[in-house]
Amino acid sequence: MTLPPFEQVLAAHGAEVHRYLVAGVGPIDADDCFQEVMVAALRAYPGLRDDNLRGWLFRVAYTKAIDAHRGRARRPVPVDEPEPHLAPVAGPEPGADDELWLAVRDLPPMQRAAVLHRFLHDLPYRDIGAVLGCSEAAARQNVRVGLASLRRRVATPEQETA
Amino acid sequence: MNATTDDLEARLRGGPSSTGTGAGEALERFRHRATDEDLVDVAYATMDSPVGELVVAATPTGVVSLAWDDAMLELVAAKVSPRILELPARVDEARRQLDEYFAGTRTRFEVAVDLSLSNGFRREVLRTLSTGVAYGQVVTYGELAERVGNPKASRAVGSAMASNPIPIIVPCHRVVRSGGALGNYSGRDGIVTKRFLLDLEAGSPPLSG
Numbered sequence A: 001m002t003l004p005p006f007e008q009v010l011a012a013h014g015a016e017v018h019r020y021l022v023a024g025v026g027p028i029d030a031d032d033c034f035q036e037v038m039v040a041a042l043r044a045y046p047g048l049r050d051d052n053l054r055g056w057l058f059r060v061a062y063t064k065a066i067d068a069h070r071g072r073a074r075r076p077v078p079v080d081e082p083e084p085h086l087a088p089v090a091g092p093e094p095g096a097d098d099e100l101w102l103a104v105r106d107l108p109p110m111q112r113a114a115v116l117h118r119f120l121h122d123l124p125y126r127d128i129g130a131v132l133g134c135s136e137a138a139a140r141q142n143v144r145v146g147l148a149s150l151r152r153r154v155a156t157p158e159q160e161t162a
Numbered sequence B: 001m002n003a004t005t006d007d008l009e010a011r012l013r014g015g016p017s018s019t020g021t022g023a024g025e026a027l028e029r030f031r032h033r034a035t036d037e038d039l040v041d042v043a044y045a046t047m048d049s050p051v052g053e054l055v056v057a058a059t060p061t062g063v064v065s066l067a068w069d070d071a072m073l074e075l076v077a078a079k080v081s082p083r084i085l086e087l088p089a090r091v092d093e094a095r096r097q098l099d100e101y102f103a104g105t106r107t108r109f110e111v112a113v114d115l116s117l118s119n120g121f122r123r124e125v126l127r128t129l130s131t132g133v134a135y136g137q138v139v140t141y142g143e144l145a146e147r148v149g150n151p152k153a154s155r156a157v158g159s160a161m162a163s164n165p166i167p168i169i170v171p172c173h174r175v176v177r178s179g180g181a182l183g184n185y186s187g188r189d190g191i192v193t194k195r196f197l198l199d200l201e202a203g204s205p206p207l208s209g
Helices: A006-025 A027-047 A053-074 A096-106 A109-120 A125-132 A136-154 B002-014 B023-036 B072-079 B088-103 B120-132 B141-147 B154-162 B190-202
Strands: B042-047 B054-058 B063-067 B084-086
Touching: A006 A027, A006 A053, A006 A096, A006 A109, A006 B023, A006 B084, A027 A053, A027 B023, A053 A109, A053 A125, A096 A109, A096 A136, A096 B002, A109 A125, A109 A136, A109 B002, A125 A136, A136 B002, B023 B084, B042 B072, B042 B088, B054 B072, B054 B088, B063 B072, B072 B084, B120 B141, B120 B154, B141 B154
Parallel strands: B042 B084
Antiparallel strands: B042 B054, B054 B063
16 A cells, blocks of 8 residues: 655644544643654554554544543642633633533543544444444444433533432 | 433534644644654655746655655655655755755755665666756767766666656756757656756856846
């Protein structure tokens, strides 16, 4: 197979990988994680034997997102300072978006990735399975369980304590 | 319940409202990081010129290709390395010398070239051409064949010119037919560009006074 110049891979998928990481690891960590993804990808690129470049890139992103979550778990979190990028903005439901995406970031890695590929990227389950290295059925199950978990946390947060 | 589900899915589809610093800045940081970690085998940039927009690409060895569109980069990816990024700073010196050449103030290129895209006889011909035929001079295909020690190979010399990966810097425009005809040119606008380059080299300096 012939690999296109890496610049073409960046042009075709750079922005969507970045967006995926903003959704999956948060706006603060997305930048550093993006560097890790692309450096690892560029390092491995000449030896690549996979003509689904997009799927391969998102597999790298999946692994590096897990690393980013581990890194954050080890870091002390400044409780009193909200993440600057998540400062409330004028809108009908200030903060509602933040709550959803914080909940997404709390999902187990497979569920998180499956939910993002299903909705953010509108991928069919077969393709999600291909990216995550699991069966179509397992991809569907991860999306279902992840969504149920999000629904519990986001849709009716008050009822948990009632 | 359904309404809530649909709403949740719609919000997931919409993505987070915050984008962090944005993909553009992250991409710029990545270019620096890739350079620092020595992961870029070929750097390139485009430049304007009187003969059209040019794409200049270089390996750490030297300029590896000069072309009128970036389709050439796919050949570089296949034959040299696909670790190719647009990094203008890495080809600044070559672009500066090309600007000077087109301005008439430079008669000799002093950048290293990397002839990885050619091999065997063709590489030998290009090497001889780049050192042996000075600014403002021309040779015939047959004379160049003679200089590489194979006087009957003028057709092979022609195909070496046609596949020259670094036109202008390796001056294939200085190779013409015996009898005064210009012969072919594989750059954009073919013979028009060849004529332009030969006129540039024959003419009085455009920047007079």
